[in-house]
Amino acid sequence: MGLRTPEQYRAGLTDGRQVFYRGEQVAEVATHPELAPAVDHSSLCFSIAADRPDLAVRKDAELGDYSAFYHLPRTAEDLRTRGALIEEVSRRGAGTIVLKEVGSDALFALLRATEGAGLDAAEAFYRRCLDEDLALAVAQTDVKGHRALGPSAQADPDLYLHVVASDADSITVRGAKTHTSFSANADELVVLPTRAMGPDDAAYAVSFAVPVDTPGISLYVSPHLSGEKHPFDHPLSANHKLLESLTVFDDVRVPRDRVFLQGRPDLAGPLAIAFVDYHRFTAINYKLPLLDIIIGAAHLVAEANGISRAGHVKDKIARLVAWAETVRGLAELAALRAREGAQGVWLPDPLTVNMAKYTFAHGYHEAVATLMDLSGGLLATGPGGEDWDNPEIRPVLEKYYAAAVPGEQRLRILAFISDLTAGSYGGYQSVLATHAEGSLEAEKMQIARSYDATRATEYVRGLAGV
Ligand SMILES: Cc1cc2nc3c(=O)[nH]c(=O)nc-3n(C[C@H](O)[C@H](O)[C@H](O)COP(=O)(O)OP(=O)(O)OC[C@H]3O[C@@H](n4cnc5c(N)ncnc54)[C@H](O)[C@@H]3O)c2cc1C
Numbered sequence: 001m002g003l004r005t006p007e008q009y010r011a012g013l014t015d016g017r018q019v020f021y022r023g024e025q026v027a028e029v030a031t032h033p034e035l036a037p038a039v040d041h042s043s044l045c046f047s048i049a050a051d052r053p054d055l056a057v058r059k060d061a062e063l064g065d066y067s068a069f070y071h072l073p074r075t076a077e078d079l080r081t082r083g084a085l086i087e088e089v090s091r092r093g094a095g096t097i098v099l100k101e102v103g104s105d106a107l108f109a110l111l112r113a114t115e116g117a118g119l120d121a122a123e124a125f126y127r128r129c130l131d132e133d134l135a136l137a138v139a140q141t142d143v144k145g146h147r148a149l150g151p152s153a154q155a156d157p158d159l160y161l162h163v164v165a166s167d168a169d170s171i172t173v174r175g176a177k178t179h180t181s182f183s184a185n186a187d188e189l190v191v192l193p194t195r196a197m198g199p200d201d202a203a204y205a206v207s208f209a210v211p212v213d214t215p216g217i218s219l220y221v222s223p224h225l226s227g228e229k230h231p232f233d234h235p236l237s238a239n240h241k242l243l244e245s246l247t248v249f250d251d252v253r254v255p256r257d258r259v260f261l262q263g264r265p266d267l268a269g270p271l272a273i274a275f276v277d278y279h280r281f282t283a284i285n286y287k288l289p290l291l292d293i294i295i296g297a298a299h300l301v302a303e304a305n306g307i308s309r310a311g312h313v314k315d316k317i318a319r320l321v322a323w324a325e326t327v328r329g330l331a332e333l334a335a336l337r338a339r340e341g342a343q344g345v346w347l348p349d350p351l352t353v354n355m356a357k358y359t360f361a362h363g364y365h366e367a368v369a370t371l372m373d374l375s376g377g378l379l380a381t382g383p384g385g386e387d388w389d390n391p392e393i394r395p396v397l398e399k400y401y402a403a404a405v406p407g408e409q410r411l412r413i414l415a416f417i418s419d420l421t422a423g424s425y426g427g428y429q430s431v432l433a434t435h436a437e438g439s440l441e442a443e444k445m446q447i448a449r450s451y452d453a454t455r456a457t458e459y460v461r462g463l464a465g466v
Contacts (some may be wrong), residue, residue, distance in 0.1 A: 002065055004133040005050075006043035007326075012187055013039065015213040018244075019184045021221045024273050029184050031232035034226055038243045039185045042099035042135065044092045045069065048085075055085050066130045069100035072108060073346040076338040079281070086285040094240045095290030096432075099182050101282045103129070103136025106190045109274035110207070110260050112345040117267050118207075118260035118290055119343075125209050125258065129188075136209070139177035139247050140275060142194045151197060151204035161191065161249055162203040163262060170253050171262060173206060179436075180247040183219050188214060189247065193261070196269030205268040207261035208254045216252035219245040220351065225424055229387025233415045237425035263330035274347070276438060276446070281348040283437040284331040284356040291324035292361075294367050297420065302412045306404030316370045323363040351450035358443040364433035368421045379418040382411065 006014075010030045019026040026032050030039045048056040049067060058068045089098045107129060111121035129136065142151075143157030154160065159174030173191075183189060190209045196203050210217070222244045229238035261267055298317050302308045330352055337349035351360045372379060378401075387393045388411070398407035419425050434440065460466070 002131075002133065003049050003067060004046055006046045009043055009046045010039060010134065017184070017213040018218045019221060020218065021184075022223050022226060026184075026221075033228060034457075035184065035221070035243060037239060038241045041093055041096070041240045041242070042182060042185050045089055045098045045100040045135070046133075048089050048092065048294045052088060055081070055088055059152045062205060063130060067100060067133055067405070069104045069128045070107065070126070072126075073338070074112065074344060076335055076348060079331075079337040079338045079346060079348050083281070083285040083331060086282055087288045088455065090286035091289040091292075093289075094236050095287070095293050096240055096242065097181070097282065097286045099135050099186065101286065102138045102182065102279065103134070103186070103188075103190060105278035105282055106136065106138045106140075106192060106275055108278050108345055108347075109192070109271060110190075112341045112347065113267065113271040113274035113342055114207075114260050115342055117264050118262075121257055122260045125260075128161055135182070136188050136190050136462045137180055137182040137212070138190050138192060138275070138279075139180045139364055140184065140192040140194050140272070141177060141179050143176050143178045143246075145192070149214070150201060151195075152200040160194070160201075160204045162253065163206050166262070168256070170255050171208070171259055172251050172253050173205070173208075173249050174251050175248040175249055177249075178245075180219075180245050180434075181242050183212065183245045183247050184221050188212060189217070192275050193268035193272050195432055197265035199265060201265045201268070202263045205261060205265040206259075207271060208259045210252065210258060212256055214252055214254075216250045218248045218250065220248070225428055232385035232388045232412075233382075234385075234419045234423070234425065235412070235416050236419045237423070241425075273446075274341075276442075277347045277350050277353065278359045280353045280437050280446075281331075281334055284327060284334065284353065284360060287315055287360050288328055288331065288430065291327060293370060293420065295320055295324055295359075297413065297417050298371055298374055301371070301417060304403055304405045304410040304413050305374070305376065307374070313374060316374065320367055320370055323359070323367060327356050327360045327363075330359060349450075350446055352444040354443045354450065358440060358447065360441055361433050361443065365430065368426070368430065371417055375417050378411075378414045379422040382414055382418060 013030045014028055019029055029035050056068050058066050058071045065258040068085055086101050107126045111126060114122050142160040145154040151160035158175045161173055161177060163171050164174045165172040188209050188211050192207050193205055225241050261271060298320055301315050307313050334348040334352040334356060337352055338346050341347045383397050401407040401411050403410050
């Protein structure tokens with residue numbers, strides 16, 4: 001089929017999928033007034049093929065033209081150019097992940113980590129995604145129940161997704177994943193295990209892919225970011241949003257040729273971690289435009305308020321720059337330090353990737369606090385889009401909110417920062433920074449695991465004469 005257009009992607013979403021939103025079943029995701037902006041946002045990963053083919057399209061004598069998101073990294077340079085593609089599509093998406101990044105992360109992990117399990121099925125599925133230009137959501141995070149207990153020790157066996165029946169042709173699975181981004185507006189769902197597992201967890205060690213409209217799958221989409229937004233006071237969230245769901249599998253039958261892992265708890269952890277290697281590399285690259293947004297907004301609001309030359313403002317912006325450029329530098333280094341993994345599939349350096357993601361997430365809330373500090377209280381008390389649209393009120397706002405720049409300019413930059421930090425989209429971004437692609441503790445665990453302390457300990461042994 002080759003590369004799809006945004007229109008073909010949208011049309012593909014009209015099927016029998018069971019989507020529920022704000023208490024009601026959704027007839028059609030792509031035309032629903034509150035869900036369509038998420039579909040438009042995700043369509044950016046299709047439209048980019050038309051105007052940046054140098055970055056977004058790969059040409060291959062055997063495979064034909066295919067989406068560069070699905071280009072399997074075979075060198076460090078492949079990872080560097082993947083980073084550039086992810087940054088560019090995120091720039092178009094106002095600093096947020098778009099769609100194809102996540103599914104391709106899962107495919108790379110499956111091709112690297114399922115040797116000895118369902119590698120043939122993973123290879124066949126990868127080829128289909130490439131040929132049909134499919135967009136995938138990744139359902140990894142289980143609802144998890146009691147956090148101190150493993151899958152098979154939970155009071156309710158369905159709190160982690162598990163296999164309940166199995167025959168020569170298929171497996172049947174039950175349980176639920178949560179926080180599944182893009183599930184309502186992707187073509188297929190890829191299911192991955194969420195954690196390392198022990199011998200008692202064999203039924204829970206399962207990975208597969210199914211179309212979103214497979215019987216038994218229901219998506220309960222979060223109402224966070226609900227309500228139609230006015231573009232004046234929500235310049236970001238009026239146009240950009242993601243949909244996350246509770247993704248329920250109620251005895252879903254999965255054909256054998258779509259099963260990548262079953263009954264191998266020893267492979268659950270390696271597959272989960274392989275996905276994380278790629279997905280955090282995606283995260284640190286899609287965050288780069290968000291870092292630019294924060295620095296740009298800090299400069300512009302300082303200018304608007306007439307405080308650019310103040311010493312404390314220069315100090316705060318310098319700290320923001322140091323944080324943002326540390327993340328950017330680490331993102332570049334993660335690709336430079338890439339190495340070859342199983343099946344000749346390359347992976348970004350896990351230590352550097354996790355350091356970048358941790359540095360971003362740890363510094364995000366302080367960066368937001370700095371933006372709020374420089375902006376002043378109008379982030380919470382400023383006028384709204386309906387006021388701005390009223391010809392009698394607008395001149396009042398323009399007169400009384402003028403500062404070092406005209407009133408309109410100042411109000412627009414303040415509305416932008418308010419949307420980014422102080423409203424429901426700001427809250428969403430704060431939680432996303434903390435938890436999406438793994439929590440801070442998960443990143444620290446990976447940093448500790450990936451760091452080889454031999455160089456440091458041997459050095460001290462020598463100096464101390466131990
Ligand atoms: C906006 C957004 C989008 C997301 N998109 C996706 C997606 O597309 N697909 C997907 O699969 N997932 C997705 N996630 C899920 C994300 O990876 C998880 O939120 C993250 O891994 C944290 O898991 P949790 O939310 O269950 O929180 P928890 O794991 O409950 O974490 C809460 C706290 O408990 C701590 N904790 C947890 N377990 C233990 C333990 N055993 N011992 C000690 N402390 C513990 C954590 O460190 C943390 O401090 C998304 C999340 C967000 C916020």
